Each structure stands twice: as C-alpha cells, then as structure tokens.
Amino acid sequence: MNDGLAFPFVNLAIAISLSAADGEPWLGTWIAHNVLWEVGAGVLIGRIFGWLTFLIPADTKLAQTGDGLIAIAATFVSYGLTEMIECYGFLAVFITALTIRHSHREHDFHREMHDVTEQIERLAMMILLVLFGGALVNGLLAPLRFMDVMVSVIVLLVIRPVAGWIGLLGLEAARREKLTLSFFGIRGVGSFCYLAYGLNNMPIEGGERLWAIVGLVVLLSVLLHGLTVTPIMRQLDRSQGRDPDAEGIPPSGLQRPG
The missing domain is CATH 1.10.1240 (Methyltransferase, Methionine Synthase (B12-binding Domains); Chain A, domain 1)
Known part of the structure; x- marks a missing residue:
C-alpha cells in the first residue's frame, strides 16, 4: 500500500x-x-x-x-x-x-x-x-559530493522521522511508540524502484549522482537502524511493563519494518 x-x-x-x-x-x-x-x-x-x-x-x-x-x-x-x-x-x-x-x-x-x-x-x-x-x-557512492552526504543525513534524521510522525496522526498509541515508529520508518529499499522508474520515464542529467544519494540513504538506514533497533525495542518493552528477557513474554508489537 x-x-x-x-x-x-x-x-x-x-x-x-x-x-x-x-x-x-x-x-x-x-x-x-x-x-x-x-x-x-x-x-x-x-x-x-x-x-x-x-x-x-x-x-x-x-x-x-x-x-x-x-x-x-x-x-x-x-x-x-x-x-x-x-x-x-x-x-x-x-x-x-x-x-x-x-x-x-x-x-x-x-x-x-x-x-x-x-x-x-x-x-x-x-x-x-x-x-x-x-x-x-x-563504486555506487563514488559520485557523491559533500552536499549530497548532508542531504542524505537530513533525510534520514529529520525529513523521514517528521513525515513518519505526521503519518501517525490519529493513531491511538503512546507518544514513545509513535516516536519509535517515526525514527525507524522503513529502510527505503523501495526508493531504488522509484528512482529507476523515474529515470526510465524522463530525461535527466546526473542519474548516477541520484543513485549514489539514494544508495547512501539506504546504507545509513541499514547501519543506524540495525544497530539501534534492539536496545530501543528492549527499552520500549520495559517502559510498557514487559520484561524483554523473560521467557514466554511476547516482544513488543512494534516490529522493525522492512
């Protein structure tokens, strides 16, 4: 969807x-x-x-x-x-x-x-x-410039979390849960599909640079979210009265999206 x-x-x-x-x-x-x-x-x-x-x-x-x-x-x-x-x-x-x-x-x-x-x-x-x-x-990231790196970081740490928070308006959930969902979002692999589709349907210069920017965003997402998902989800479980180390206790319903 x-x-x-x-x-x-x-x-x-x-x-x-x-x-x-x-x-x-x-x-x-x-x-x-x-x-x-x-x-x-x-x-x-x-x-x-x-x-x-x-x-x-x-x-x-x-x-x-x-x-x-x-x-x-x-x-x-x-x-x-x-x-x-x-x-x-x-x-x-x-x-x-x-x-x-x-x-x-x-x-x-x-x-x-x-x-x-x-x-x-x-x-x-x-x-x-x-x-x-x-x-x-x-060499996917070879065409990157300093400004491209800054844009990628802003997309990952500002634009995507804010967009995620807006998308959760009206959801009946604790603020901590909404913040968690907004921070993780998705890895953004679908962006490869959007970019390929766009480049195949309109003439544009600098296609390799766009591939590099999207690739960097996905790479940073995989690394950042992959390293932080476990401690953050464990902390979320504890804040909701669940023991993440107890056997038979189901984990938080907020699973890491694809």
Whole structure:
C-alpha cells in the first residue's frame, strides 16, 4: 500500500519535469490517468483476485489446494496484469492480500500463505542486500559530493522521522511508540524502484549522482537502524511493563519494518 500510494506522486514529479521541458499541460492528464485510472484499476484487479481465491465454486477454489505458494502466484498474476494495463501493480498486490484476508478470516489457508511468503520475503531481502553490497563495492557512492552526504543525513534524521510522525496522526498509541515508529520508518529499499522508474520515464542529467544519494540513504538506514533497533525495542518493552528477557513474554508489537 505504501508503494502503491507513493507512485502517483512519483508520476507527478515526472509530469512536472516533462512539462518544464516541452511546455505541455500536465495537471489534467495526471489526475485522470495517474490518479483516477491507475489507482482505480489497481484496486479493482486486487479485489477480483482476492475474491477468486475463496469465493469461486467450491470444487475449484484455490484455497482448497492448501498450497501456500498460491499467495506468490496471486502476487505475480495480479501485479503482472495490472502493470500490463499501465496501472499500479503494487497497489493491486496489497488489495489482493487484503481481500483474501477478509474473505475468510478463520481459514487455515491463511497460515500456509503467511509462512511461505514470510520465508520468501526474507530470502528476497537477503539477495537484494547482497546485490546492494556488490554495488557499493563497485563504486555506487563514488559520485557523491559533500552536499549530497548532508542531504542524505537530513533525510534520514529529520525529513523521514517528521513525515513518519505526521503519518501517525490519529493513531491511538503512546507518544514513545509513535516516536519509535517515526525514527525507524522503513529502510527505503523501495526508493531504488522509484528512482529507476523515474529515470526510465524522463530525461535527466546526473542519474548516477541520484543513485549514489539514494544508495547512501539506504546504507545509513541499514547501519543506524540495525544497530539501534534492539536496545530501543528492549527499552520500549520495559517502559510498557514487559520484561524483554523473560521467557514466554511476547516482544513488543512494534516490529522493525522492512
């Protein structure tokens, strides 16, 4: 959902950039196509696939297979079809999962899908971080300038926490929990996708420098948040009356986001 709702604004930046280059109007096209059509189609396709998993005739229900890999298949199919009609595949995948979850909340099939997707997610993140490390070794950060480093630090320590705090307005949670969530945010790996998408859809100079800035933000996030998450979460548990060292006591519900 986070990525699906971010893409209209990625396309907004692209539309403004292209308009500055050729003078063509952008607002009407952006609202009609990038917001109404692409968001609407992503939601619709996600709803359809979630519905098919549980609500088609019993003798052909996908849930009857008992195979957790159905979740991965639904992800690829809903994402692929949505992208084929130039809409937001990320959003379709989220709506698919949400619809599946709400179609039959007590079905054992949910546990099968959860276990499989959790393992695959960990493997995918491991592979991505290995590739990211290879890019660092091969000079990903070489184009950086001093100002770029300062911008990256400000993004990580100021802009992202403030944006996270604003996003949590209205959430019924203790102030300490909101501060924790705002500080950690997410690693920002999705920014690679946004940047690649943007560079493929608009002419721009200094693409390598942009890759270096995004790479530095992700690297700093991995290091800073990876080193601080355990002590901060333990302190949060203690502040809420939980002993993080006691056996049988579940950890805080605030898990480190991907």
